[in-house]
Amino acid sequence: MRVGDLEPLFDMEWNCAPDKLWPCWATESIEGVPLDRMDAGMWAERLACWPRLPDAIAVHEWLHHTDANAGNIIAVDLDQFTIVDHADILGGERWSRGH
Numbered sequence: 001m002r003v004g005d006l007e008p009l010f011d012m013e014w015n016c017a018p019d020k021l022w023p024c025w026a027t028e029s030i031e032g033v034p035l036d037r038m039d040a041g042m043w044a045e046r047l048a049c050w051p052r053l054p055d056a057i058a059v060h061e062w063l064h065h066t067d068a069n070a071g072n073i074i075a076v077d078l079d080q081f082t083i084v085d086h087a088d089i090l091g092g093e094r095w096s097r098g099h
Helices: 002-011 039-047 054-060 089-094
Strands: 071-075 080-083
Touching: 002 054, 002 071
Parallel strands: none
Antiparallel strands: 071 080
């Protein structure tokens, strides 16, 4: 997407020309509650029992997700979670082909 199209959507300084292309990835909207909006005591035990947790950790490590946090995990059901927000994969904005 062009930076000029993204600027109104985010409260951040882009520091580049509005016609510069910025890589983007979009998926469907996911209903649920981000873990950082819940009491840790409520979700820590459930998340630890989630059978896909090792896979989720492995994917974040493999993608070198530099800003992974509890807000990137959505509780979609009592025992089901999903991972979102992969904006800073591959080292984020400082990624280069040499890394």
